[in-house]
Amino acid sequence: MKELSYDAVVIGGGAAGMAAALELEAAGRRVAVVEREERLGGILGQCVHNGFGLIEFDEELTGPEFAERFEDRLSARPIEAFLGCTVLELEVEGEAKVVSCVSRERGVMRLRAQAVVLAMGCRERNRGNIRIPGSRPAGVYTAGLAQRLVNVEGYVPGKDVAIIGSGDIGLIMARRMSWIGCNVHAVVEIMPYPSGLTRNIVQCLRDFDIPLYLSHLTTDIYGRDRVEGIEIAPIENGALVMEKAFKIPCDTVLLSVGLVPENELSRKAGVSINPMTNGPWVDSFLMTSVPGVFACGNVLHVHDLVDYVVEESRRAGRFAAEWLAGRRPSRELRVKAGANVRYVAPGRIEPGRDNKLYLRSMIVKNDAVLEVKLDGKPIRSVKKGHVQPSEMITIALGAADLVALAAQPDSTLEISIQ
Amino acid sequence: MRKELTCITCPMGCRLVAESDSSGELAVSGNRCPRGAAYAREELLAPKRTVTATCRAAGAAVDGSGTRRVPCRTVAPFPKERVPELLEAIYGLEVSLPVARGQVLLQDALGLGIDLVATRTLS
Structure with missing residues (x-):
């Protein structure tokens, strides 16, 4: 060896x-x-x-x-x-x-x-990760796999497509499938807002008149050997309304979840x-x-x-x-995700140098404020025109921002969105 | 005429309203910056899209190994209503390898003065 x-x-x-x-x-x-x-x-x-x-x-x-x-x-x-x-x-x-x-x-x-x-x-x-009920026919792909099949290997995975999840890869694939002559019949999203970028909703769905079903859950994938369709139902006030469930015929399902x-x-x-x-x-x-x-x-x-x-x-x-x-690192501060923040990476910063933090919002909001607190004391607030979970937020904290503060050895920096 | 659209210039996603008066002048509102107004004007008067796709690599092995597709793009945004025609031309191409990134695959596509180029060097 x-x-x-x-x-x-x-x-x-x-x-x-x-x-x-x-x-x-x-x-x-x-x-x-x-x-x-x-x-x-x-x-x-x-x-x-x-x-x-x-x-x-x-x-x-x-x-x-x-x-x-x-x-x-x-x-x-x-x-x-x-x-x-x-x-x-x-x-x-x-x-x-x-x-x-x-x-x-x-x-x-x-x-x-x-x-x-x-x-x-x-x-x-994949499908197992989000537990979509139904039979196990051929024709169910993750969006990235379909992207590889089309763009690298040169195969068309199907003709009539439904996309579950509104992540960016799914949206990009909606356009790509349309451009290779397939019919994309629906993009189904469980949340009340799309998880992909707004510009992708516009240029990948609206350009092709592809319907986007927000607050809809996929309740079934049906078909024996090949996918024949999916069934979706709306979520209203937090509850699934099965009486309003309907079917979307298709031969291919892409997952962007x-x-x-x-x-x-x-x-x-x-x-x-x-x-x-x-x-x-x-x-x-x-x-x-x-x-x-x-x-x-x-x-x-x-x-x-x-x-x-x-x-x-x-x-x-x-x-x-x-x-x-x-x-x-000479000394580190712990970094904590506060209100409306899903996570902050990295989990520690060194006060004496230039740090860059990456975080994700849990909320959709215009004119939001990013609050940085050290041991409960506000040290910085940053205005954000728009925040949403699908768009990562970055914040730079330079040496000058932190070094002057009398932080304890076990100090915690907390970032929240208001 | 009154038309609502979402600006895609940046992630803000401003909801724009474009209205034309009797003289045909277009007034845009809802934009938080000048780029929004410019976007609305182009989108309503002469919409364009950058087209990206892949075309066939000549002599691709039948067993699926080696290079099968050549990725490509238009060097500038292309008039939207001519995109289906352009795609047909792209899918009709057969590109012989090797190909270099930036190599012109289709010159002056559809006579509109915009080239289609390869986006990756492949052998």
Whole structure:
């Protein structure tokens, strides 16, 4: 078995992994990226639509274009990329971490490193995760799988489509399916508001007159060998009204019902997981509960823009390099999600430096106020024109914002939305 | 004429109302910034969309391995009412590999002065 040594190994070669690896290499570290697919870029390769890169490149790119710009940056640097290479296990052996992986070309390898960056991304929730009743016919796909079939493999999954869930991938697929000549008959959303971006509702549904059923639950998928339709029923005042249930005939069902960080490897390595994000708990260095193991991108929490993924992952790469150089946080404040906030990442910040926090609202509101409190004392309030659960909020807290405050060793920073 | 629409320029999603008076002048309200008014004008008078799709890669292996589809886009937003025609042209293409990102696949599509280009380098 081949054994190789690096300063850092990055698991996952999507946007997050590439951004983290570039920072580590820029800091003079020997880095390897391990990627399961035959090419770097991750999910961006199948996201052929535009809307990526407005922050990173100041222009609107498609997924493949965004990915390739990062691939170009990577190939210009001495960064080892193991492609078609699946990680089987991450083990901690004292100070060292060992990444066991296997590829068709090289067989089994053990990559030894002081630091590991987790950048495995996320997976789609499927039918079993949301327990849709009914029979088990062919024709039920997650939206991302359908996207891969259409955009990469060149197959059309069906002709008459119903989409369950109004996540962005589902909305993008509504347009894509319409553009390849399919009929999209409905998008069904359990919540009273769509979970995707407003601009996607407009340009992916309204352009094609696709009905959006808000506050509707899918109560049945029927058909024997192939999907023949779904049954949906409205939710009124919190109760399902079965008398008003109706059927929507279709031969294909796409599910766009959320994403879950992919942390099988992390869990087995002993990394503690935050149940609110399904990603690791991380400190101000974006370091997990296992010293020397860092996390960034969608494996940490699900982001809505790749631009945010890249920004966060650069920080993780830089922090990993600093940690390798022996730097440790001098003092940390705990960060807590207050009223109307689902979660805040990371869970700790270091008061003496520039921190960036990512959070998600639990409410839909115009003219909202973001309140930051330290041990119950308001220290900052930020006006937000509009907040909604599907749109991530970022807040920068610089050294100047916190260092002057007489925080106790066990101080807590709480962020709420009013 | 009175028309309601949602601005898609940014995540605010302003609800716009556009009204034209007897002289045909369009008045936009409900927008919180000037971009909303510009969006409403273009959307009502000459709607455009950036078209992204994939086209067939020539000589794709029958076993499903290798490159089968080439992703592509219009370099600028395309007149909305001509999009179905453009898609037909895209699906009729067969692109031989290798192809480079930015390579023109369809020049001056439908004679409207807008090129279709590949969005990824593939071999």
